[in-house]
Amino acid sequence: MSNTSQGSEGSLVLPTVQYQRPLNDKVVIVQVFIGIFLCINSLMIFTFFKKEAFFINTRYIFFAHTLVCDSMFLALTDVLLLMSYSRVPMPGGLCIFLVVILENLTVATPLTLTAMSLERYIAICMPLHHSELSTPVRAMRCILLIQALSSVEWIIVISILFSAVPLSFYTSPLVCSFEQMIVFSWQGHLSSALCQFYFLVMSVVIAFTYVKIMVAARAASSDSKKSTNKGLRTVILHGFQLLLCLIQFWCPMIESAIMKINLNVFIQVRYIDYIIFILAPRCLSPLVYGLRDKDFVVVMKYYALLGYSKKVFIFNMDKSNDVNEKKNPMHNCKVNAGHV
Numbered sequence: 166m167s168n169t170s171q172g173s174e175g176s177l178v179l180p181t182v183q184y185q186r187p188l189n190d191k192v193v194i195v196q197v198f199i200g201i202f203l204c205i206n207s208l209m210i211f212t213f214f215k216k217e218a219f220f221i222n223t224r225y226i227f228f229a230h231t232l233v234c235d236s237m238f239l240a241l242t243d244v245l246l247l248m249s250y251s252r253v254p255m256p257g258g259l260c261i262f263l264v265v266i267l268e269n270l271t272v273a274t275p276l277t278l279t280a281m282s283l284e285r286y287i288a289i290c291m292p293l294h295h296s297e298l299s300t301p302v303r304a305m306r307c308i309l310l311i312q313a314l315s316s317v318e319w320i321i322v323i324s325i326l327f328s329a330v331p332l333s334f335y336t337s338p339l340v341c342s343f344e345q346m347i348v349f350s351w352q353g354h355l356s357s358a359l360c361q362f363y364f365l366v367m368s369v370v371i372a373f374t375y376v377k378i379m380v381a382a383r384a385a386s387s388d389s390k391k392s393t394n395k396g397l398r399t400v401i402l403h404g405f406q407l408l409l410c411l412i413q414f415w416c417p418m419i420e421s422a423i424m425k426i427n428l429n430v431f432i433q434v435r436y437i438d439y440i441i442f443i444l445a446p447r448c449l450s451p452l453v454y455g456l457r458d459k460d461f462v463v464v465m466k467y468y469a470l471l472g473y474s475k476k477v478f479i480f481n482m483d484k485s486n487d488v489n490e491k492k493n494p495m496h497n498c499k500v501n502a503g504h505v
Contacts, residue, residue, distance in 0.1 A: 195246065195444070196243070198448070202239065202447070206232045206235060206236040206450075208468065209465060210236070212461065212465040212468055213228070219461070220301070223301065224281065224284050224285075228455065230273075230277055231450045232450060235270075239448075241267055241270075245342070248340070248341065252340060253340075254339055254341075256337070256338060256339075257334045257339055259341075263341060267343075274447065276314060276363075278406060279407065281403060282371055282375075282404075283374060285378065286374040287299060289377075289381050317359065318359050318360065326348055344417070353417070353418075363411075363414070367407060367411065368411070371400070371404045372404075382397050406446045409442050409445055416435075416438045419434070420435055
């Protein structure tokens with residue numbers, strides 16, 4: 166039998182079921198889906214570290230950071246999905262550790278996408294300053310800032326948890342989820358408010374970069390319009406991917422309301438949210454920024470075929486920038502995207 170208990174301040178705790186269920190078709194589909202993209206991400210991360218021209222380039226550094234975050238996120242959420250579906254409990258202390266990592270990764274991906282859009286804006290609209298602003302050192306500092314900002318929410322939530330729960334919580338078995346970290350209702354509201362603030366800031370940044378690049382595309386010459394339009398499409402795809410990530414911030418509020426009404430509907434809604442707003446945006450990164458990059462694809466193909474690809478690869482990432490800067494030394498917000 167299953168039982169549902171009411172937590173502090175009216176927060177609802179997921180029911181604990183004493184038996185394990187066999188895997189159904191939905192869970193198997195998720196396993197196949199995650200397995201495919203983990204293999205693709207792993208190959209791309211391997212490709213990134215095999216060529217120095219990639220890990221000294223800002224946009225590839227951001228791309229690799231996204232791949233690492235998404236791969237860890239996919240693997241950990243899959244483990245929790247299987248444990249939650251099978252109703253396999255874990256100690257509260259271990260659950261806290263996993264939730265901290267997942268919450269950090271949840272926010273890190275949309276923040277990195279925002280940084281990537283800003284990098285494209287600088288490359289296209291500020292080409293004379295691009296080499297100065299977009300350096301590997303600055304990219305690493307930006308990643309440290311992203312990780313720091315990603316830690317704000319879980320630090321607040323976990324600090325409140327530490328001050329409210331007894332020591333027995335850390336050893337008590339529970340079905341791990343973020344909801345288990347919410348002790349008070351206002352704690353959930355605070356977390357939601359912070360997520361909405363992130364949503365607003367990142368949306369404004371994406372909209373700003375899109376408008377600026379669109380203006381540059383309209384003013385571009387015929388020779389450089391192609392690369393600018395590609396940069397514009399990249400920002401649009403980033404915006405769509407970011408939208409899916411940010412909608413995930415709204416899911417807990419909707420799921421919490423549904424859980425209080427009907428548990429079976431809550432389970433179905435959570436599965437749909439997991440597919441559309443959690444898995445899908447993490448699986449878009451290789452498609453948006455990896456497989457659309459001809460230079461990266463050539464190198465990846467070489468390693469995927471174990472060196473049997475005979476195509477010669479020449480790193481010319483910065484040549485187009487140098488040529489355009491010589492042609493247009495004084496232009497303002499003109500096209501100089503290089504390979505987007």
